[in-house]
Each structure stands twice: as structure tokens, then as C-alpha cells.
Amino acid sequence: MRIPAISRRGFSAMAAAVLVISDAVSPVAAQSRTQIVVGVTDNINSYNPVADSAAFMASVWCQVYGCLLTYDYDAAAYKGMLVESWEVADPTTWIFRLRRDVKSHDGHPLTADDVIFSVDRMKNDKQSAKRAQVAPIKSAEAIDQHTVRIVTNGPTADLLEYLTDHVLVMQKRLIEAYGDREADRNYPYGFGPYKLKELVVGNRVVLEKNPDWKELQADNPDIMIYRLMREPEQRVTALLNDEIQIAQFVPPHLMARIESSARHRVVKSGSIEMMFLAMMPKRKPWGSKELRQAVAYAIDREAIIKAVLQGQARVLHGPFGPGQYAYDPNLEPKYSYNPEKARALVKQAGYPDGVDVELFTPVGRYINDKQISEAMVAMLWAVGIRATLKTPEWPTLWTDVQKGRVPFYYMGRGLMISGGPAISQYFETDESPRIGYSNSAVDDLLRHSRAAFDKATYVKTINRALSIILDEAPAHFLWQHNMLYGLAKDVKFTPRPDHRVFGMAVHMNSK
Amino acid sequence: MENSATLAAQVAGEPHSAQNRRLRAVIRPWLTPKVIAGGAIVLILVVVGLLAPVIAPYDPNAQNLTQALRPPVWFSGAHALGTDAVGRDILSRLFYGARVSLVIAVMVVIISGVLGLVLGAISGYFAGKVDFLIQKLVEVVWAFPPLLLAIAIMAFLGQGLENLILALVSQRWIAYCRVSRGQALSLRTREFVDAARSLGARHTRIILRHIMPNLFPAAVVIGTFSMASAIIAEASLSFLGLGVPPEIPTWGSMLADGRTYISTSWWLALFPGLCIFFTVLGINLLGDGLRDILDPRLKRSGSGIG
Numbered sequence: 001m002r003i004p005a006i007s008r009r010g011f012s013a014m015a016a017a018v019l020v021i022s023d024a025v026s027p028v029a030a031q032s033r034t035q036i037v038v039g040v041t042d043n044i045n046s047y048n049p050v051a052d053s054a055a056f057m058a059s060v061w062c063q064v065y066g067c068l069l070t071y072d073y074d075a076a077a078y079k080g081m082l083v084e085s086w087e088v089a090d091p092t093t094w095i096f097r098l099r100r101d102v103k104s105h106d107g108h109p110l111t112a113d114d115v116i117f118s119v120d121r122m123k124n125d126k127q128s129a130k131r132a133q134v135a136p137i138k139s140a141e142a143i144d145q146h147t148v149r150i151v152t153n154g155p156t157a158d159l160l161e162y163l164t165d166h167v168l169v170m171q172k173r174l175i176e177a178y179g180d181r182e183a184d185r186n187y188p189y190g191f192g193p194y195k196l197k198e199l200v201v202g203n204r205v206v207l208e209k210n211p212d213w214k215e216l217q218a219d220n221p222d223i224m225i226y227r228l229m230r231e232p233e234q235r236v237t238a239l240l241n242d243e244i245q246i247a248q249f250v251p252p253h254l255m256a257r258i259e260s261s262a263r264h265r266v267v268k269s270g271s272i273e274m275m276f277l278a279m280m281p282k283r284k285p286w287g288s289k290e291l292r293q294a295v296a297y298a299i300d301r302e303a304i305i306k307a308v309l310q311g312q313a314r315v316l317h318g319p320f321g322p323g324q325y326a327y328d329p330n331l332e333p334k335y336s337y338n339p340e341k342a343r344a345l346v347k348q349a350g351y352p353d354g355v356d357v358e359l360f361t362p363v364g365r366y367i368n369d370k371q372i373s374e375a376m377v378a379m380l381w382a383v384g385i386r387a388t389l390k391t392p393e394w395p396t397l398w399t400d401v402q403k404g405r406v407p408f409y410y411m412g413r414g415l416m417i418s419g420g421p422a423i424s425q426y427f428e429t430d431e432s433p434r435i436g437y438s439n440s441a442v443d444d445l446l447r448h449s450r451a452a453f454d455k456a457t458y459v460k461t462i463n464r465a466l467s468i469i470l471d472e473a474p475a476h477f478l479w480q481h482n483m484l485y486g487l488a489k490d491v492k493f494t495p496r497p498d499h500r501v502f503g504m505a506v507h508m509n510s511k
Numbered sequence: 512m513e514n515s516a517t518l519a520a521q522v523a524g525e526p527h528s529a530q531n532r533r534l535r536a537v538i539r540p541w542l543t544p545k546v547i548a549g550g551a552i553v554l555i556l557v558v559v560g561l562l563a564p565v566i567a568p569y570d571p572n573a574q575n576l577t578q579a580l581r582p583p584v585w586f587s588g589a590h591a592l593g594t595d596a597v598g599r600d601i602l603s604r605l606f607y608g609a610r611v612s613l614v615i616a617v618m619v620v621i622i623s624g625v626l627g628l629v630l631g632a633i634s635g636y637f638a639g640k641v642d643f644l645i646q647k648l649v650e651v652v653w654a655f656p657p658l659l660l661a662i663a664i665m666a667f668l669g670q671g672l673e674n675l676i677l678a679l680v681s682q683r684w685i686a687y688c689r690v691s692r693g694q695a696l697s698l699r700t701r702e703f704v705d706a707a708r709s710l711g712a713r714h715t716r717i718i719l720r721h722i723m724p725n726l727f728p729a730a731v732v733i734g735t736f737s738m739a740s741a742i743i744a745e746a747s748l749s750f751l752g753l754g755v756p757p758e759i760p761t762w763g764s765m766l767a768d769g770r771t772y773i774s775t776s777w778w779l780a781l782f783p784g785l786c787i788f789f790t791v792l793g794i795n796l797l798g799d800g801l802r803d804i805l806d807p808r809l810k811r812s813g814s815g816i817g
Contacts, residue, residue, distance in 0.1 A: 233773055253580070253775050307576035308596060363752055370768070371596040374757065378574040378597070389757040390670070 034508045035223040036491065037244040038501050039235035044205055044228050047184040049168050050122050053129040055414055058166055059500035060205050060226065065168040065190030068096065068115070069160060071417050073497055076325075078160045082110060082169055082191055091155035091451060092138075098146045103212055104171055105189040112142035117172035119150075125180065132425065132432075133166040155451035157458055158420040165500070194224060194503050203228055207503060216504060224503040230364060239264060239486045246493060246501060247486035251367055252310035258486040268312070268484045269495035273414035274319045275366065277359075277376070277476045278426070282436045283407035285355050291385070292473040294345035296335040298383040299376055301478055303337075308371050312482040318466050321480050325418045325455075328463040333470050342383035354384035360401075360409040362394045367481050373410050404433025415498050420449055420462060427469050437474040441465075545800035552793025559606055560613040567603035571760045574598050580776050593778040595768060601778060604760040605786055611761045612742050612790060615676060619741040620734045623680045627687025628730055632722050634688065635695025636714070642692070649685050657682045661744060665753040672755050675748065679741050686733050691726040698722050728805040735798030739791045746787050762787050 042056030049061040062070070062081070072079040080086070086096045102110045119140045122130040136156045141149050152159060169191055174183045188196040193216050194207035207224040209216060227244065229235045235247040236254045240261055250258065250266065258264050277295060279286040286292060305313045317334045320327040346354065359380070361373035373389055380387040387408075392400070400406045413422050424431050428446050429438040445465035452458040469475070485495050492507040559566070568591075575598035583593040583601075592601040634645040652660075664678040698704060699722070707717050748754040749763030757764065762783040769779030 232771055236774070251771065253772060257774055303576050307579045307598070368596065368771075370757070375574060375576060375597045377758070378572070391752050391757050392669075393666070393752065396666070 033222040034219075035225065036221040036246060036503075036506055036508070037225040037227055038246040038248060039229040039238055039244040040226050040248050040501070041228075041230055041235075044199065044203065044226070045201055046127070047188070047199060047201075048125070048127050048181070049170065049184065049188075050125050050130050051127040053132070053166070055499050056226075059502060060207070061168050061190075062165045062500075063192045063194040063207060063224075063503060064188060064196045065170055066102070066110075066192035067165045068163050068167050068169065070165045070502075071498070078164060081165075082115075086160075088453065089149075091157075091453065092152045094150045094152070094159060095143070096148045096150065098148065100146055101214065102191050104191050105195045105210060106187075108171065108173065110169065110191050111145050111172075112148045113145075114169050114172050115148050116140045116142060117175070118168060118170045121170065121175070121180070122167065130166055132421075133162050136162055154447070155453075157450050157453045158418045161415075161417045161419075161421050164415075164417065165498075197223070209503070217507070219507045219509075220504055221506055221508060224506070226501075236486060239488070242488065245488040245491045246506070248499075248501065249367065250484040250486045252312040252482075252484065255310075255484060263489050265487055265489060266484055267487055267493065267495055268482045270314070270321070270323070270497050271414075271480045271483050271499070272321075272324060272416045272497045273412045273480060273499070274316055274416060274422075275313075275410070275412045275478045275480065276316075276319075277478065278401075278406075278409050278411060278435050279474055279476070280404070280407045280436050281438075281472075281474050285349075285351070285357065286407055286474075288349040289472055290345045290349035291351070291355065292476075293335075294342040294349065294383060294385065295380065296473050296476040297338045297342035297345065298379050298385065299476065299478070300337040300379055304372055304375050305479060308368050308375055309479075309481070312367075312484065313479040314482075315479050316477040318463075318470060319413075319416060319423060319477055320419055324416065326420070326459050326462050328459060328466075331463050331466055331470070333467075335470075335476065339379075339383050346384040351384065354386055356386045356388070357408055358390050359387045360390045360392065360397060360406050362397055362411070363391050365394050366410075366412050369410065376410070401434055402432070404436050417498075418458070420446070420458075423462065423465070423469075424450075427465075427474065435474050437469075437472075439468060439472065442468050540804055541800075543800050543803065545796045545803070549793045549795070549797030549800055552789055553797055556609055556613060556790055556793070560609040563603075563606040563610050567600075567606040569600035569603040571604045571607040572599065572758060580772070582776070583778050592782055593776070595765075595779055596772065596776075599760075601765075601782055604765060605762070605782055607760045608762040608765060608783065608786065609790075611672075611755060611759060612745065612787075614672070615679065615745045616738040616741050616794070618676050619679045619683060620738050622676065623683035623737065624687055624730055624734055626680070627684035628691050628723065628726055630684070631688040631691030632695045632718050632726060635692040636699050636718055636722055638696065638699070642696075645688070646692070649688055652682055653685055655682070658744060658747060661748060662751065662753060665748055670754065670756045672759070675745065675754055678748070679744055683737050683741065686737060687730055690729050690733060694726055694729065695722050698725055732798060732802045732805055735794055735801055739794040739798070742787065742791055742794070 040056055042054050043052070044057065046052055049065055052058070066082045068083045069078050069080050080099070082099055082102060084097045084099045086094060089095055098110055098112060098115065104110070119134050119137060122128050122134045136152045136159060138151045138153045143149050156162070171189060174187045174189060178187055193210050193213040195210050197208045198204070198206040205226045209220065209222045229238060232249070232251045232254060235244070236250060236257055238244045239247040239258065255266050258266050277299070279292045279295060281287055281292070301315045305311060305315065314321055318331045322329070359373060359377060361369055363370045370391060377387045377389050397406065397409070401409060401411065413426065416422050424446050426432065426435050427437050427442055429443050442465045445461050449458055449461040449465065452461055483495055483499060485493065487493055490509040492509055493501070493505060496505070575594070578590070578594050578598040579596055581590050581594040583591060585591060590600050590602070592605065594600055630645055634642045660681055661678040664681060665674060668674040668677070704717060704721055707721050745754055745761065746763030746766065749761045750767040752767065754763055755761055765783035766780055766787070769783065772779045
């Protein structure tokens with residue numbers, strides 16, 4: 001068989017194409033402009049900024065459109081992004097003053113109408129995945145061109161946590177002129193520190209510095225490219241080959257590989273994402289409190305952290321860890337590994353011969369999730385809970401969990417700043433069907449916590465609710481991962497506990 | 512002929528050496544390098560699969576977190592081929608994985624073979640409208656890319672051995688159906704079929720007694736090749752997390768689990784990969800050898816089936 005010859009012209013065209021492509025991804029090629037490529041794990045699945053509630057795209061849209069506020073973990077305080085200041089007028093009324101020095105990427109001023117319009121869109125867009133973030137908002141109105149009054153359904157002390165980096169501001173003008181889908185695709189002109197240069201669904205997002213954003217520094221990268229790389233090996237190899245400069249979520253066993261390179265290093269941060277096992281009390285056999293507690297006693301968290309996570313996690317005795325806003329070291333009850341007690345509880349629950357259950361776990365969504373779940377299955381068997389592992393695809397599992405169709409699952413919940421919204425989402429009656437737990441005492445306490453605008457009362461009330469939740473055990477809290485990032489040596493980046501990689505947080509050493 | 516002669520010789524008490532000679536004459540055509548090599552690999556697979564509970568040093572699902580990710584220690588030590596991320600013995604899991612591959616391969620080949628042969632024979636024998644309908648069905652099913660159809664079926668029905676077999680059978684019967692239909696079309700006009708018909712034999716009898724036996728040699732050849740492709744497809748689906756449930760060790764899922772550790776704990780992915788490679792190689796060699804013997808015309812024409 002003859003292979004058709006490639007003409008010289010064809011060959012040079014191909015070579016040129018290859019050069020152009022490598023130019024686009026190589027950091028060396030961009031002499032004058034600095035560029036950082038980040039290998040990320042989450043989905044890139046829509047042009048619609050309100051269609052995704054996952055952390056990664058939230059961080060992208062927050063940089064492009066700009067969000068009302070973000071959280072500063074060093075200062076342990078909320079920080080305005082598009083908002084200059086805010087105040088609580090009364091327990092259900094908040095006043096937000098917008099920045100006057102911010103202009104959109106196409107040169108228009110930021111107005112209160114844009115904010116109100118955006119809140120409306122998050123509530124009403126058919127594709128919206130951000131309804132939960134704006135759920136406490138009853139109404140939003142303009143006091144003047146730069147001031148917004150937000151009225152909540154009831155007192156909501158942690159309203160800022162609902163709003164932080166999830167509530168974006170899109171331009172009303174553009175969406176009214178072109179329609180939302182068209183505007184998202186062709187006129188993504190936000191107010192944020194980076195402009196959207198390119199988005200390829202399932203592949204990459206390219207952002208470009210907005211020169212008008214005052215807080216950006218000269219050493220922040222001019223171009224930020226986020227490339228979807230689901231396989232940890234792929235991210236680490238790409239990092240070591242200089243294809244990327246930041247590799248997100250490096251599994252503990254690959255740390256040594258990065259550290260052995262002279263040009264790379266590993267940085268880590270704690271996480272505010274709680275990992276937990278959910279047991280839906282309304283579904284058999286999880287109606288039994290004893291059985292749920294048996295699960296809590298059956299899991300040897302320390303052993304899993306040591307063997308499967310190589311020590312890169314810390315045990316949780318409640319949803320919060322030390323240093324978090326609502327953490328209370330005296331929270332009781334605490335569960336420790338006690339297989340005898342677990343066995344006795346399984347019998348007490350009415351299963352003298354053991355019980356069959358199915359444990360659902362994502363694969364590749366969280367660090368070593370499948371291996372962890374396999375280890376937990378063996379521990380459950382040891383106490384008479386005969387668990388079989390189910391590993392559906394992540395999108396299927398996630399949809400089913402959100403619809404309350406999965407009785408027993410391993411999962412994480414990120415962005416727990418004060419933590420109230422997450423606790424409500426999972427444990428307050430009718431807030432979401434994810435666990436379907438209902439207890440009027442917990443509901444009352446959570447309601448009171450939302451009305452508590454001072455920290456002491458807030459922490460006390462929410463921990464009273466948590467104490468009941470811990471005893472009833474509709475979920476068993478496991479650990480928080482240490483999040484490891486691989487970095488090229490000339491890049492300075494301090495990872496955030498909420499896993500966001502903002503361009504403003506990345507600094508280039510050499511340039 | 513050959514068989515009855517051997518039998519007659521035995522009855523007549525012919526000398527031992529003559530018996531051996533005839534036996535050798537029967538066996539000799541089968542003793543090609545391909546058949547021997549392929550057969551040996553398949554035999555090892557069968558033996559390992561059948562004897563897994565006896566020869567496996569550990570329970571394939573027994574975990575020991577303190578022994579996680581131990582490298583292979585070839586001739587001594589507790590885990591000859593190392594352990595995985597939760598401390599399970601790789602060697603034991605490979606042995607049990609052979610069972611899954613074996614069960615899948617055999618079941619898929621038998622079910623799709625029977626289905627394809629029967630439909631093919633009916634299609635070819637009756638011709639006309641029946642043939643038209645069956646062949647349209649074949650075309651519709653054939654229009655789906657094979658792995659995609661299996662993925663769709665598994666995503667819809669969920670993980671499980673039965674579902675996996677069903678997903679793999681969904682397209683594999685077509686090769687049998689097409690080939691046997693072609694043969695049946697030519698057989699239906701042959702004298703012995705006419706003779707049976709004129710003696711008053713029913714359609715079922717003609718198909719079962721006169722048509723089907725002539726379709727077997729080609730089906731055996733297709734079967735061996737489709738066995739290999741079924742093992743690969745099982746491994747692919749298990750790799751994607753759509754195969755059998757995670758508590759059943761399979762080579763495909765071991766390979767998938769091992770890929771996260773490929774640079775640090777190479778033994779997790781290498782051994783299941785080698786098992787798949789050698790098994791498929793063995794079955795293909797055997798299939799090739801059988802084709803040379805059972806259907807020499809295919810050998811000459813150089814066309815492959817499966």
C-alpha cells in the first residue's frame with residue numbers, strides 16, 4: 001500500500017499549524033505577556049454563567065462577570081468585589097453599596113439594575129443551578145443607581161455566605177438586547193478582573209487580564225488558561241513537562257513525584273469541604289437510628305486517612321474543623337472506631353443476622369474516593385452491615401442525590417464558611433431532598449441561628465442543632481482533605497480552602 | 512470414516528502401534544503452532560479460572576490497609592504480585608478476574624451464537640419476507656457503534672454480570688446471523704434439503720437436522736474471535752466503571768483502578784494489562800488455527816471473520 005506523499009507546501013502548512021498550536025499553550029512563546037495554564041478537574045459544561053453550581057466554574061464566572069463578594073480566609077472576613085460596603089438595616093433588610101469605579105469590559109458602568117436583574121436571572125433562568133444561593137432573597141430593589149436593598153424571607157445572618165462568589169453580576173442591557181443565550185455566548189462582557197477570551201465546553205477556558213481592574217498587580221498573569229484534565233497522572237505529567245504551571249488536586253501518592261523535580265513544588269491548604277456519609281432516614285433500612293450510629297462506629301477514619309490518604313486529611317467530629325467560624329471543640333457526641341459497639345447496635349436495630357445495604361460513591365470526583373469507599377465497605381461488613389459498592393457515573397449519581405434517590409452515599413460539601421447554609425441544605429426539613437432528614441427541634445435551632453447576628457449566639461445555636469444531628473446520625477462526618485497543588489517553581493500561589501484558583505492570587509516570580 | 516475405522520480396529524484387537532498411528536493421523540492436522548500456543552493459553556485461563564478458589568493465596572476482596580500498595584516480591588513474601596490501594600492481593604484478584612473473563616467470554620459466545628445461528632438459518636431458509644425483516648433488524652442493530660451501544664445499555668440497566676452479558680450479546684449475534692444466513696441461502700436449494708422436504712419433513716426438522724449442522728464450522732471460527740472481542744469489551748466497560756459491580760474483581764476494573772498509580776505503583780496496572788493481552792492473543796491464535804483447519808477456503812481467500 002502506498003501512503004500518499006505530503007507535498008512540501010502541505011508539510012510547511014502542517015508545521016505552521018503545529019507551531020501556532022504550541023504557541024497558544026506554551027508559556028515560553030509569550031515573551032511579552034505572561035501566561036499560566038492550570039490543570040483542573042471539574043466540568044466545563046456551559047456558556048451560561050448561572051447554569052453551574054460547582055466550585056470551579058463559579059470561580060471562572062466570578063472573575064469574568066464579577067461577584068458581589070468573596071471571602072478572605074487570611075482576614076477571616078468577607079471582602080467586597082463589586083460591592084464597596086454593606087450594612088444590615090434590620091434582620092431582614094440588607095443594603096449593598098456598589099463600587100463606582102468599576103466598568104464593564106465594554107465600557108459601561110455597574111448599576112443597581114444589573115444586580116437586581118442578575119438575582120432575578122438566578123431565580124428564573126430555566127438552566128439555573130444557583131437558585132439555592134438566592135433562595136433566601138425575597139426581593140431586591142434599587143435605592144439609587146449604586147445602592148441595592150435586599151429583603152430576605154426571614155432573618156438570615158449568614159446571607160453573605162449564600163451570596164459570596166456565587167452571585168454574579170451580568171449586564172441587564174446586553175441580555176435585554178440579545179437574549180440570554182446569545183449574550184452569554186457572544187457578548188460575555190462582565191465587570192470582573194479577567195475577560196473571557198475563549199471557552200471550549202469540556203476542554204478549556206481562556207481568560208485575559210482586564211487592564212481597568214485596579215487591584216490587579218503587574219505580576220498577576222496576563223492570560224489564565226484552565227485546561228480540563230481529569231486524570232491525576234495526566235495533570236502531574238503535564239506539570240512536569242511544563243505544559244501546565246499549576247496542577248489542581250494532586251493525590252497524596254503523587255506528591256513525591258512532583259517534589260523530586262527541581263523545577264516544581266507542592267503547596268497545600270486545608271479544605272472547608274466536609275466529606276461525609278449520608279444515610280436517608282426515610283429509606284429502608286436507614287429509618288433505624290441505631291443502624292446509622294452503627295455505621296459511625298464501624299468506620300475507622302484514622303486508618304483510612306493513614307493508608308488511603310497517606311495522612312493528607314484531618315478527622316472531623318462534626319461538619320466543621322478547628323479554625324472554622326462555627327467550630328466548637330466541645331461538640332458532642334463524638335464517634336470513635338468501635339466495631340464491637342457497632343455490631344451490638346446492628347443487632348439492637350433489629351438485624352441479628354446483619355443487613356444488606358448499597359453504598360454509592362463517585363469515582364474520581366474526590367481524592368481517592370473509590371478506594372476510600374472500598375475500605376469503608378470492608379469495615380461495614382466486619383460489623384454485619386453487608387454493603388455492596390455502587391459506582392454510577394458522576395453526573396447520574398449527582399442528579400440522583402439532588403433528587404433524594406440515593407439512600408446511602410459518600411460525598412463532599414464545599415464552601416462551608418459559617419456553614420449555616422450547608423447545614424440547612426442537608427438537615428433542615430424540606431430544604432433539599434438530598435438526605436430528607438426532618439426534625440422540628442433542629443429546624444427551630446437552625447431558624448434561630450439565622451436570626452443570630454452575633455457570633456457567640458450563632459455558634460451556640462448551630463452547635464445545639466449539630467449535637468442533635470450527630471446523635472441522630474443522618475450523616476456521619478468523616479474528614480477534610482488537605483488539598484495539594486503542584487506548582488512550577490517560578491509561580492507563586494497560595495491555595496484557598498475553597499479550592500478556587502483566581503488569577504489575582506497567582507503571581508509570576510520572574511516577570 | 513476415520514472414527515469408525517479406529518473403533519473397528521479396537522474391536523478387532525489390532526496391534527497397539529497401528530492404533531497409535533491412526534490416532535496420530537486424526538490429531539496431526541490439529542497440531543499446528545497456532546492451535547498449540549493458543550490452546551495452551553486458553554487452557555491455562557480455564558484452569559486458573561476454575562481453580563481460583565483453590566490456588567488464590569488470599570480472598571480477592573480481603574483488605575489489609577496496613578499492607579496497601581506493597582510492591583511485588585517475586586519469589587518470597589506475602590504478596591508475590593504486590594497489593595493495591597486498600598491492601599488486596601493482586602495475584603488473587605487476577606485469578607478471580609480470569610473467572611469473570613471466562614464466564615463473560617463463554618456466555619456471550621454461546622448466547623450470541625445460538626441467537627445468531629437460529630435467526631440466520633431461519634432468515635436464509637425461508638428467504639423472502641422473513642429474510643427481509645430479519646436482515647432489516649440486523650442492519651438497524653449494526654448501525655450502532657458496538658461499544659457505544661453496550662455503554663448505552665449498561666448506563667440504562669446498571670452494573671451487573673447479566674446486564675453486561677446482555678449488553679455484549681446485543682451486537683455480537685450479528686456476525687453469526689450474517690454468515691449463517693448466507694450459507695443457509697445456498698443450502699436450501701441443495702438436493703439433500705429437497706429430498707428431506709419431499710419425504711415430508713417439517714421446516715423445523717429441516718432447519719435443525721439438515722441446515723444447522725452445516726453452519727457449525729463457520730460459527731466455531733466466529734465464536735473464538737468474538738470471545739476475544741468480548742473480553743476486550745468487558746475490560747473496556749469495566750474500565751469505564753460500567754461493567755460488573757466493583758466487588759467482583761475483573762481485569763478491566765483492576766486496570767482502571769491502577770491507572771491513578773501508574774507512575775508510582777506500576778504493578779497495579781501492568782499485571783491485569785498483561786493478562787488481557789495474553790488471553791486475547793491466545794484466543795485469537797486458537798481461532799486462527801481453527802479457521803485454517805475448519806474452513807480452509809477462508810485461509811486461501813485471506814478474509815477474516817469477526
